Amino acid sequence: MNNMEVLYRQVIMDHYKNPRNKGLVQDELYKTIHIKNPTCGDDITVQSKISNGVVEDVRHDGTGCSICCSSASVMSETLLGKSVDDAIKIKDAYINMLTNKEYDEEVELEEAVAYTGVRKFPARIKCASIAWKAFEGTLDESE
Amino acid sequence: MNNMEVLYRQVIMDHYKNPRNKGLVQDELYKTIHIKNPTCGDDITVQSKISNGVVEDVRHDGTGCSICCSSASVMSETLLGKSVDDAIKIKDAYINMLTNKEYDEEVELEEAVAYTGVRKFPARIKCASIAWKAFEGTLDESE
Amino acid sequence: MDINNIRKDFPILEDKTLVYLDTAASSLKPIQVIDKLDEYYKKYGVNVHRGVYNLSFIATEQYEKARRKVASFINATFEEIIFTRGASSALNLVASSYGLNNLTKDDEIIVTELEHHSHVLPWQNVSNITGAKLVYLPLDEEGRITIDNFKSVLTDKTKVVAVTHVSNVMGYISPIKEIVKLAHEKGAVVSVDAAQAAPHTKIDVIDLDCDFLAFSGHKMLGPTGIGVLFGKKNLLKEMPPIEFGGDMNDNVDKFDASWKDAPYKFETGTPPIAEALGLGAAIDYLENIGLENIHKYEIELKDYTMKKLKEIEDIEIYNLTTDTGIISFNIKGVHPHDAITYFDGDNICMRAGHHCAQLVIKWLEVLATLRASFYIYNTIEECDKFVSSVKQARDFFKSVGF
Amino acid sequence: MDINNIRKDFPILEDKTLVYLDTAASSLKPIQVIDKLDEYYKKYGVNVHRGVYNLSFIATEQYEKARRKVASFINATFEEIIFTRGASSALNLVASSYGLNNLTKDDEIIVTELEHHSHVLPWQNVSNITGAKLVYLPLDEEGRITIDNFKSVLTDKTKVVAVTHVSNVMGYISPIKEIVKLAHEKGAVVSVDAAQAAPHTKIDVIDLDCDFLAFSGHKMLGPTGIGVLFGKKNLLKEMPPIEFGGDMNDNVDKFDASWKDAPYKFETGTPPIAEALGLGAAIDYLENIGLENIHKYEIELKDYTMKKLKEIEDIEIYNLTTDTGIISFNIKGVHPHDAITYFDGDNICMRAGHHCAQLVIKWLEVLATLRASFYIYNTIEECDKFVSSVKQARDFFKSVGF
Numbered sequence A, B: 001m002n003n004m005e006v007l008y009r010q011v012i013m014d015h016y017k018n019p020r021n022k023g024l025v026q027d028e029l030y031k032t033i034h035i036k037n038p039t040c041g042d043d044i045t046v047q048s049k050i051s052n053g054v055v056e057d058v059r060h061d062g063t064g065c066s067i068c069c070s071s072a073s074v075m076s077e078t079l080l081g082k083s084v085d086d087a088i089k090i091k092d093a094y095i096n097m098l099t100n101k102e103y104d105e106e107v108e109l110e111e112a113v114a115y116t117g118v119r120k121f122p123a124r125i126k127c128a129s130i131a132w133k134a135f136e137g138t139l140d141e142s143e
Numbered sequence C, D: 001m002d003i004n005n006i007r008k009d010f011p012i013l014e015d016k017t018l019v020y021l022d023t024a025a026s027s028l029k030p031i032q033v034i035d036k037l038d039e040y041y042k043k044y045g046v047n048v049h050r051g052v053y054n055l056s057f058i059a060t061e062q063y064e065k066a067r068r069k070v071a072s073f074i075n076a077t078f079e080e081i082i083f084t085r086g087a088s089s090a091l092n093l094v095a096s097s098y099g100l101n102n103l104t105k106d107d108e109i110i111v112t113e114l115e116h117h118s119h120v121l122p123w124q125n126v127s128n129i130t131g132a133k134l135v136y137l138p139l140d141e142e143g144r145i146t147i148d149n150f151k152s153v154l155t156d157k158t159k160v161v162a163v164t165h166v167s168n169v170m171g172y173i174s175p176i177k178e179i180v181k182l183a184h185e186k187g188a189v190v191s192v193d194a195a196q197a198a199p200h201t202k203i204d205v206i207d208l209d210c211d212f213l214a215f216s217g218h219k220m221l222g223p224t225g226i227g228v229l230f231g232k233k234n235l236l237k238e239m240p241p242i243e244f245g246g247d248m249n250d251n252v253d254k255f256d257a258s259w260k261d262a263p264y265k266f267e268t269g270t271p272p273i274a275e276a277l278g279l280g281a282a283i284d285y286l287e288n289i290g291l292e293n294i295h296k297y298e299i300e301l302k303d304y305t306m307k308k309l310k311e312i313e314d315i316e317i318y319n320l321t322t323d324t325g326i327i328s329f330n331i332k333g334v335h336p337h338d339a340i341t342y343f344d345g346d347n348i349c350m351r352a353g354h355h356c357a358q359l360v361i362k363w364l365e366v367l368a369t370l371r372a373s374f375y376i377y378n379t380i381e382e383c384d385k386f387v388s389s390v391k392q393a394r395d396f397f398k399s400v401g402f
Ligand SMILES: Cc1ncc(COP(=O)(O)O)c(C=O)c1O
Pocket: C246, C268, C269, C270, C271, D024, D025, D086, D087, D088, D089, D116, D118, D119, D164, D166, D167, D168, D193, D195, D196, D216, D218, D227, D356
């Protein structure tokens, strides 16, 4: 009756248990954005280091549910090394995919594709997008 | 279609046009109560002078609709010279009559009986009772 | 705009004899709004923001959709819309949060005698507490706000201008846009009471450029228990909350807490959920007809009635040049509360009193007035009924000796 | 008390698969309450107090009848009942009007970590502004308020005690009567947050002798957008209004105004009319069943569930001795927001989070909890479903690697 397997894919659990690029750095070259959802307790900080139009590093830290924490990790791996333009494309495609809007299916979401199942759980879309929104915020800061 | 005659009896119009016992006095023997209905603008002050258990004088002043102003005048005439006990009986009977409660029909309402028509106009019952309530207040003050 | 079809939407009008001319106090409600409340309570009547389960998610989406509707209704953004208990509460929020925290004894607050109590008493309080001076804009001989008179009181000390968009007694429309422009030149903010404007004319807060603007649901076909405060984002950002508690906070420690951003900072506790949804449905209804059409139709009814009313002897009309569907008048020598009972006998609902605007009643030098106000569900036949009732009332009161 | 008949009164339960265990956030609404709202909007949906015509008179009578119902519901008098937007707004009124005007830096305010944000943040604000000291009553090892611990913080400096009647996380009932008695001996007033008590236990403000008490409509079968503040008459009399405007005033002059008596002094603007009527209908509904019966039944469901829940491994329960229908727990190693989605998949509505009570969540040293709360429309079968869903959830999360 309960189709939770759609949500808790192996990739997600893997990143939840073994987050990549976790932990913040003290470095002026990084832009930092902190987003909180006080109601549900998700609390995520994302840092990005951009140079020459390339995402040179992405870091994250925080607490929250498995969807929230894992997606920060997945995001960091997906975006690392991409050009800023590509990173934005991926982010937009991902957010649009999550919210059931039209999106460029040509864009390679890589492991982030594991979150397609979240669409079936509207109440969790926010969990899956908060880290990406924070990343978006770091780019705005960089401008 | 409109049965306003029931409300605007001659007695009422007479007291509205020619109010009896109108105007306040400066006298420590009088108890004074001021009641206002800020919403509709009725604004009535009633004074009573009680001695030896008798209502020796009743004065009133204020502004308001015809029902409100006339009833202050009618009240003053009706209660003047009555024993306090009788005055209370009349007041209770009058208020109960107005509000469609059981009341002692033996009690002589005198001219105040003209206000029976008000019962058909629930929105005006307050207008017809405000002066009497003020009188009641002066008795409480006297105690 | 088919009035008969519109009338069918209002269940209370099943009483065919009812002539409702008290919209300025509260409008009637169409079935679409009532159904929306029912839908909430019957289908997903749970709390918002607080759950992550599906029903709560639906309720939350609906609640925030209503906020988006309100925002687009007045051309504001989502974060600029605060839901309150009503216009009065919204106007108080401006005075308590902005006023008490930004004004000092050297400042001046411009208000007018046209203001509803809810837009003058909060500033009296600010004046009492901060020492800022309350300055009254002198009304012209018709009782209107004019730009010249506004200029005569606007000074470098002016910090706040509190002005009504449409007067609920005189029906005049204030020159908000010009007032805002001049006020801003002096660095003052403008708080607009749009309680009587929102139901009747298109509001565009970007065009008006006003800083705050408030209105109520129940006067614009919506439910009771809800109002709206619009505030410019940069102002809301700096303003402290005035109610503290659940859902408006971020982190809470024993001796210290932080707040969410606007609008949530100003919305503590469980919000008026059903009411917000109902207001959204009311906005849909109004936009479906079109505010311009509504205004035009009201003016039609008012013009028709005013013309006939003027022909009746012993009728004093206080706002012959009213810009909206509001007519304030009296029958000479008859206290309005006596008159109102006569109209009630003809099943015509109207208001008598000072309409929570004692200052303009005092300005008019009367005790109280009768007020008829017209809206989309009224008809020309009702105007005729009303006029004929006025005549008969005058005759009746004469006959019994008034 | 026939649960099947009761369930039929709740339209949302037409979805037979729905298991609603989030009453502590907001209760479901019976058709009697929904019908009352409809009655108002369809039959006499006009403003109160302001008209002297018949429809407005009916609306006013109904509105004040609702106030009398609320008064008798908690054994108060008519003038002691103020209608507000909700419990949060009511509790803020106490802090803003009584607190800000009576406290100074030498005074102390006793609060507890069990308080909902709406009953601690307003007093934090009073403390920040007046300098009065916020003193936390130490909870015992179960997280309870005890009289001994209360005595340990009560001093001659205590001016206000703000305490919850029933904790919305722990479900404990506080010893209000004893607290009030002791506080009064020191001359302190007691503000009681009864948001979780009113729906579940009989409240008698004369017996409790509390000074202020607040609750919300939407948690007790009533509509959103309405709450109640009870205040003792002599206290309300001395307290200044905090919102100013229409209907709360007496005479209004340009620079000066006077107020009506309580409760009207605290109710500016058009009140939540439909909402008050709906709350009255909710009270009828509750009294018809009987608060004692409601409480007994809830305890039955809770006891049954608690027993089974305790037998499941890897379930952490935070309030084993809860006095009401509230159970707070977690599945070990599983974030409550992950868990809640599982329950939602079984159409079981529950809340996950800090429940607007971060202080007790911090006291528990957890990130957040799951909370199930039971009410009159829940059944033993639903308890079974819930328990079995908890087991399956635990198994599922284990299986995917939590
Ligand atoms: C104990 C307690 N107090 C106060 C409140 C606030 O009530 P409302 O959200 O209706 O203002 C709640 C409900 O969330 C509560 O559980």
